[in-house]
Amino acid sequence: xxxxxxxxxxxxxxxRLEIKPEEEAGLLNDLNEILVWVEKxxxxxTDGVEPIIxxxxxxxxxxxxxxxxxxxxxxxxxxxxxxxxxxFRVPKVIKDKSK
Amino acid sequence: xHYRSLSQVRNDLDNGSLTLxxxxxxxxxxxxxxxxxxxxxxxxxxxxxxxxxxxxxxLLKGNAGRLAGLVLGIKDVLCIKDRPLQASSRILDSFHxxxxxxxxxxxxxxxxxxxxxxxxxxxxxxxxxxNSAFGPVLNPLDNNRVPGGSSGGSAAAVASxxxxxxxxxxxxxxxxxPAAFCDIIGLKPTYSRISRYGLASYASSFDIIGIxxxxxxxxxxxxxxxxGYDEMDSTSSNExxxxxxxxxxxxxxxxxxxxxxxxxxxxxxxxxxxxxxxSSELKELGHVVEEIDFPELEYALPTYYILTTAEASTxxxxxxxxxxxxxxxxxxxxxxxxxxxRSEGFGEEVRRxxxxxxxxxxxxxxDAYYTKAQKVRRFLQDKTRSLxxxxxxxxxxxxxxxxxxxxxxxTPLQMFLADLFTVLASVAGIPAISLPLGKTSEGLPVGxxxxxxxxxxxKLLSFSNYLMQETLTSKA
Numbered sequence: 118x119x120x121x122x123x124x125x126x127x128x129x130x131x132x133r134l135e136i137k138p139e140e141e142a143g144l145l146n147d148l149n150e151i152l153v154w155v156e157k158x159x160x161x162x163t164d165g166v167e168p169i170i171x172x173x174x175x176x177x178x179x180x181x182x183x184x185x186x187x188x189x190x191x192x193x194x195x196x197x198x199x200x201x202x203x204x205f206r207v208p209k210v211i212k213d214k215s216k
Numbered sequence: 217x218h219y220r221s222l223s224q225v226r227n228d229l230d231n232g233s234l235t236l237x238x239x240x241x242x243x244x245x246x247x248x249x250x251x252x253x254x255x256x257x258x259x260x261x262x263x264x265x266x267x268x269x270x271x272x273x274x275l276l277k278g279n280a281g282r283l284a285g286l287v288l289g290i291k292d293v294l295c296i297k298d299r300p301l302q303a304s305s306r307i308l309d310s311f312h313x314x315x316x317x318x319x320x321x322x323x324x325x326x327x328x329x330x331x332x333x334x335x336x337x338x339x340x341x342x343x344x345x346x347n348s349a350f351g352p353v354l355n356p357l358d359n360n361r362v363p364g365g366s367s368g369g370s371a372a373a374v375a376s377x378x379x380x381x382x383x384x385x386x387x388x389x390x391x392x393x394p395a396a397f398c399d400i401i402g403l404k405p406t407y408s409r410i411s412r413y414g415l416a417s418y419a420s421s422f423d424i425i426g427i428x429x430x431x432x433x434x435x436x437x438x439x440x441x442x443x444g445y446d447e448m449d450s451t452s453s454n455e456x457x458x459x460x461x462x463x464x465x466x467x468x469x470x471x472x473x474x475x476x477x478x479x480x481x482x483x484x485x486x487x488x489x490x491x492x493x494x495s496s497e498l499k500e501l502g503h504v505v506e507e508i509d510f511p512e513l514e515y516a517l518p519t520y521y522i523l524t525t526a527e528a529s530t531x532x533x534x535x536x537x538x539x540x541x542x543x544x545x546x547x548x549x550x551x552x553x554x555x556x557x558r559s560e561g562f563g564e565e566v567r568r569x570x571x572x573x574x575x576x577x578x579x580x581x582x583d584a585y586y587t588k589a590q591k592v593r594r595f596l597q598d599k600t601r602s603l604x605x606x607x608x609x610x611x612x613x614x615x616x617x618x619x620x621x622x623x624x625x626x627t628p629l630q631m632f633l634a635d636l637f638t639v640l641a642s643v644a645g646i647p648a649i650s651l652p653l654g655k656t657s658e659g660l661p662v663g664x665x666x667x668x669x670x671x672x673x674x675k676l677l678s679f680s681n682y683l684m685q686e687t688l689t690s691k692a
Contacts, residue, residue: 118584120575132529132574133536133551134567135559147628148572154629155518155585158592168590169597172421172645173408173451180447192314198543205538210550 281327307561317414335369364394389638391426396663465678529573614663
């Protein structure tokens with residue numbers, strides 16, 4: 118498997134990252150080198166092996182279903198780059214179709 | 217003044233030859249003198265001194281906690297309420313914690329004093345501390361060499377006597393490897409042994425808080441106090457908390473496996489030589505020592521990289537510039553604000569791992585990479601844990617090389633290999649410790665790693681204590 122320029126652009130979009138043109142060649146090289154190396158795992162016969170989903174073998178620890186207010190609104194907003202006192206403020210979401 | 221354990225500190229506090237404010241001032245002076253190491257991102261001098269006065273009074277009254285006298289540094293991935301936390305990343309510029317990590321709260325409740333916030337690789341991704349947005353940490357033993365990573369600041373701070381012990385986190389070796397490089401002790405407990413509440417996640421099925429110290433007894437005491445179920449982390453274990461600090465154990469005629477790795481090329485000859493001498497020394501002490509061939513070791517690193525990058529790509533999606541941290545002013549709509557904030561905020565290694573993780577989780581490749589790695593993880597876990605049907609302990613080097621020079625491991629793949637021996641315990645979820653036992657012919661530190669079965673930290677620590685006392689090479 119080789120990551121192409123197109124695949125790289127696609128995964129960068131999925132990860133909400135931008136790749137500068139001057140970074141692209143080095144990144145493709147690094148990622149492909151790593152991928153070739155991890156393909157070593159195909160040497161391991163894993164027929165009939167169940168994938169590990171949870172590392173702990175213990176049964177879920179449940180706590181009482183009681184509502185608590187972990188973080189007051191003012192504290193939640195305190196670190197926001199932009200807010201209006203009630204909500205986080207972000208740049209425009211809906212695109213203007215006339216343009 | 218150069219204390220190696222809390223019991224030494226307590227002895228001097230009890231006989232009146234030392235006061236706790238004096239001790240804190242000693243560490244603050246050392247922090248200043250070692251500022252060039254770049255280990256501390258914040259120093260909490262005023263609050264440390266204030267607490268030292270209060271705890272000194274408690275000591276005189278006889279009602280001080282078990283950790284009174286212990287001055288501790290904290291890796292920059294663990295939350296302390298109202299203190300800055302950045303995981304050494306620009307994406308968390310100006311972030312302050314809204315709560316305190318459970319493990320740290322338990323230490324504070326026993327009168328530990330927190331002296332500062334310690335540099336690390338960004339989001340704990342790295343093996344040399346070269347990936348920090350705040351610049352690299354220097355190895356106190358040789359300033360041209362890396363201190364290891366990702367808990368490089370924690371290791372350097374303890375090694376340079378800027379605090380008695382430090383907390384780090386270990387995902388693939390991030391406590392053990394820097395401990396080995398800085399010639400101190402590094403303990404990674406069993407996965408889930410300590411609550412992760414208040415730990416900025418890298419890879420949640422691997423991450424565990426670890427301890428860097430100069431004595432096994434301090435590591436054991438800190439573990440005992442931090443351990444135990446926490447309702448804020450439903451994955452934290454309900455297994456009983458053992459009296460680790462007692463270091464009680466029978467060390468007669470143990471069965472010890474020395475793990476061999478067939479791909480020995482690239483491993484420092486002095487380290488191989490040292491492992492052989494430890495082996496014969498243990499035999500002379502009357503133990504049964506056998507060599508174990510474990511060719512499967514070579515699959516541990518690729519398994520680790522697939523799973524941790526996948527988990528990191530998910531965990532780090534929360535950093536979006538909306539609720540806290542860095543927000544780019546160059547975005548013109550929501551999507552470009554996300555992209556620009558993340559691309560400006562994350563460093564090169566973090567972006568590379570997010571991309572790789574996104575790739576292995578993407579629809580077309582999920583089974584070929586991610587599911588495959590989860591299967592190999594189970595295979596390796598079974599294989600590793602079955603070693604303990606036969607052996608009490610398994611010994612292997614902590615690192616394939618002594619501390620390397622800055623810039624020496626130029627490609628990501630070369631850097632990954634620094635974790636060759638530490639990832640096995642991480643993949644299997646078992647405890648492991650690095651002990652500062654050896655030296656190369658150049659005088660560089662060699663860490664010896666001991667692994668034991670899950671939830672047997674009591675045995676692991678008492679055996680470690682025995683090794684530190686008994687092995688002749690440690691005194692050379």
